[in-house]
Amino acid sequence: MKALVWHGTADIRCDTVPDPRIEDGRDAIIKVTxxxxxxxxxxLYDHFMPGMKSGDIMGHxxxxxxxxxGRDNTALKVGDRIVVPxxxxxxxxxxxxxxxxxxxxxxxxxxxxxxxxxxHTTAGLFxxxxxxGGYPGGQAEYLRxxxxxxxxxxxxxxxxxxxxxxxxxxxxTGWQGAVQCDIQPEDTVxxxxxxxxxxxAIRSAILLxxxxxxxxxxxxxxxxxxxxxGAETIDFSQDNVVSRLNDMTxxxxxxxxxxxxxxxxxxxxxxxxxxxxxxxxxxLETDRAHVLREMIYVCRPAGVLSVPGVYxxxxxxxxxxxxxxxxxxxxxxxxxxxRWTGDLLRRIEEGQIDPSxxxxxxxxxxxxxAMYRTFRDxxxxxxxxxxxx
Amino acid sequence: xxxxxxxxxxxxxxxxxxxxxHARLARGLGWFSIGLGLAELIAPRALCRAIGxxxxxxxxxxxxxxxxxxxxxxxxxxxxxxxxxxxxxGDALDLATLATGYEHDNPRIGGLALATAAVxxxxxxxxxxxxxxxxDKRLPPPGRFDYADRSGFxxxxxxMRGQAADFAVPADFRIPEPxxxxxxxxxxxxxxxxxx
Ligand SMILES: NC(=O)c1ccc[n+]([C@@H]2O[C@H](COP(=O)([O-])OP(=O)(O)OC[C@H]3O[C@@H](n4cnc5c(N)ncnc54)[C@H](O)[C@@H]3O)[C@@H](O)[C@H]2O)c1
Ligand SMILES: [Zn+2]
Ligand SMILES: [Zn+2]
Numbered sequence: 001m002k003a004l005v006w007h008g009t010a011d012i013r014c015d016t017v018p019d020p021r022i023e024d025g026r027d028a029i030i031k032v033t034x035x036x037x038x039x040x041x042x043x044l045y046d047h048f049m050p051g052m053k054s055g056d057i058m059g060h061x062x063x064x065x066x067x068x069x070g071r072d073n074t075a076l077k078v079g080d081r082i083v084v085p086x087x088x089x090x091x092x093x094x095x096x097x098x099x100x101x102x103x104x105x106x107x108x109x110x111x112x113x114x115x116x117x118x119x120h121t122t123a124g125l126f127x128x129x130x131x132x133g134g135y136p137g138g139q140a141e142y143l144r145x146x147x148x149x150x151x152x153x154x155x156x157x158x159x160x161x162x163x164x165x166x167x168x169x170x171x172x173t174g175w176q177g178a179v180q181c182d183i184q185p186e187d188t189v190x191x192x193x194x195x196x197x198x199x200x201a202i203r204s205a206i207l208l209x210x211x212x213x214x215x216x217x218x219x220x221x222x223x224x225x226x227x228x229x230g231a232e233t234i235d236f237s238q239d240n241v242v243s244r245l246n247d248m249t250x251x252x253x254x255x256x257x258x259x260x261x262x263x264x265x266x267x268x269x270x271x272x273x274x275x276x277x278x279x280x281x282x283x284l285e286t287d288r289a290h291v292l293r294e295m296i297y298v299c300r301p302a303g304v305l306s307v308p309g310v311y312x313x314x315x316x317x318x319x320x321x322x323x324x325x326x327x328x329x330x331x332x333x334x335x336x337x338x339r340w341t342g343d344l345l346r347r348i349e350e351g352q353i354d355p356s357x358x359x360x361x362x363x364x365x366x367x368x369x370a371m372y373r374t375f376r377d378x379x380x381x382x383x384x385x386x387x388x389x
Numbered sequence: 390x391x392x393x394x395x396x397x398x399x400x401x402x403x404x405x406x407x408x409x410x411h412a413r414l415a416r417g418l419g420w421f422s423i424g425l426g427l428a429e430l431i432a433p434r435a436l437c438r439a440i441g442x443x444x445x446x447x448x449x450x451x452x453x454x455x456x457x458x459x460x461x462x463x464x465x466x467x468x469x470x471x472x473x474x475x476x477x478x479g480d481a482l483d484l485a486t487l488a489t490g491y492e493h494d495n496p497r498i499g500g501l502a503l504a505t506a507a508v509x510x511x512x513x514x515x516x517x518x519x520x521x522x523x524x525d526k527r528l529p530p531p532g533r534f535d536y537a538d539r540s541g542f543x544x545x546x547x548x549m550r551g552q553a554a555d556f557a558v559p560a561d562f563r564i565p566e567p568x569x570x571x572x573x574x575x576x577x578x579x580x581x582x583x584x585x
Contacts, residue, residue: 179562306556
């Protein structure tokens with residue numbers, strides 16, 4: 001089959017690779033009908049995330065039709081239409097039973113690596129680093145879904161792929177980012193990053209009843225899409241974010257702050273960003289913490305910081321004194337996808353939201369490698385790429 | 390389900406090379422730095438003789454160490470731009486040093502001129518590279534894409550605010566009780582953990 005394969009920094013190719021086969025009784029194989037490129041894939045493309053190997057198949061936002069089912073899997077049958085959550089979940093361990101699917105204790109087959117890096121294992125993820133199992137991803141014609149009897153979202157026929165696909169990741173990720181804020185009707189929610197995750201977080205915050213949503217980015221068309229979803233916007237290449245946010249909130253600061261940027265935060269000429277870049281180049285620091293620093297500094301005391309943006313390793317110069325003295329609450333995590341998807345699927349079917357608004361490009365697999373660069377460099381108005389193998 | 394919002398058409402790919410030429414040039418300059426640096430470290434005497442600047446061996450070796458370090462940084466970093474700027478600075482130092490050799494009695498004036506021409510050439514390449522890398526990072530001109538119609542909602546935003554208020558935030562995702570808004574001595578949620 002054809003698949004998008006990682007070969008090194010900024011080197012993804014459309015290769016011919018062996019078809020996946022059932023390896024365990026709980027597995028299923030799907031024929032991929034649609035998949036997408038995610039901001040998390042960019043961390044692999046730019047090789048900020050450790051633990052990639054040449055030959056790894058990319059992709060963790062996938063949906064398709066079940067074409068083969070393992071003999072112990074009674075939950076699925078051939079012909080079922082499923083969206084595949086990016087977190088692989090066993091459904092039975094202590095964490096899965098609590099709904100903490102992204103920290104499933106069993107699905108990471110490289111548990112030892114993760115324990116060394118993070119202290120404990122986290123869930124296996126599709127098309128991601130070997131720290132999270134190194135499972136082949138879904139930017140391919142076929143995908144093997146391990147633990148498929150628990151790792152799936154059954155979706156009805158008759159609704160388009162485009163409307164359902166993002167149940168795999170960005171919709172529940174934006175949703176959890178907002179839910180982590182426990183939004184109150186009087187709240188101002190500030191959201192850093194207007195990529196696909198930020199866009200979903202904006203819509204979620206509105207649906208959950210935030211009084212005001214303020215979104216921050218520098219890409220004009222992303223800011224325009226944020227405004228379409230009900231956000232006021234700040235262009236961080238034009239304005240000082242902290243003083244703008246203080247101005248807009250009468251000096252009080254936003255009650256809730258969401259980081260949907262992550263470890264590749266961009267900063268225009270600020271001192272801390274130069275520092276981060278030099279340390280990163282010398283391999284003394286892995287992640288750039290510019291957004292976290294701004295959030296801690298500007299958040300209203302007793303407020304909440306929600307961090308769906310991905311970090312991989314070590315951060316430096318975190319104003320933890322401000323964090324502690326202001327009594328801020330910090331909530332983070334890879335998304336517990338299945339915890340939210342039942343409810344979100346209902347909201348899609350009832351017409352509360354149609355997440356396909358974010359799609360700007362649709363291509364075939366062979367154009368995937370070029371689209372990685374277009375998406376990373378924000379060229380051609382690109383916000384979200386869907387691939388139809 | 391029907392599409393509820395008007396939609397600017399979804400586009401296919403625009404053909405673009407997978408690697409930028411400037412990034413490739415940067416890598417070339419990185420390897421050049423390492424090569425030149427090693428020569429300066431290993432054979433400072435021969436180099437100094439060729440350009441008629443005897444007695445500068447230690448300085449040339451220090452420059453060599455600088456070249457090697459910059460070269461490695463260029464090859465290892467995700468964004469070589471600051472290190473190419475470092476090379477431009479280094480080029481200026483090199484030229485200043487070479488300039489001290491232009492005296493009438495320098496028997497190797499030809500070698501010196503050759504070396505100067507080479508450094509000038511490399512400086513131009515460094516400057517072009519830094520400008521190219523910076524231009525690559527610049528965003529495309531705004532305003533070509535109109536996403537003002539892409540709300541994702543079936544009705545105007547204000548009609549959608551709070552539509553998911555039926556959602557019960559799970560207990561483990563709620564703000565810690567002590568941090569909930571506190572009005573007239575009781576949490577706004579109405580639940581009280583207060584001593585009477
Ligand atoms: N927690 C999860 O489960 C989960 C799931 C999906 C994605 N993510 C992460 O969410 C983040 C965003 O994903 P995406 O798909 O939207 O990616 P993206 O790269 O398209 O979006 C990031 C946006 O942040 C903006 N940005 C950069 N620096 C900024 C700054 N200093 N201030 C404000 N904005 C800034 C960029 O211009 C860009 O528009 C990534 O880190 C991704 O890995 C997490
Ligand atoms: Zn993702
Ligand atoms: Zn589990």
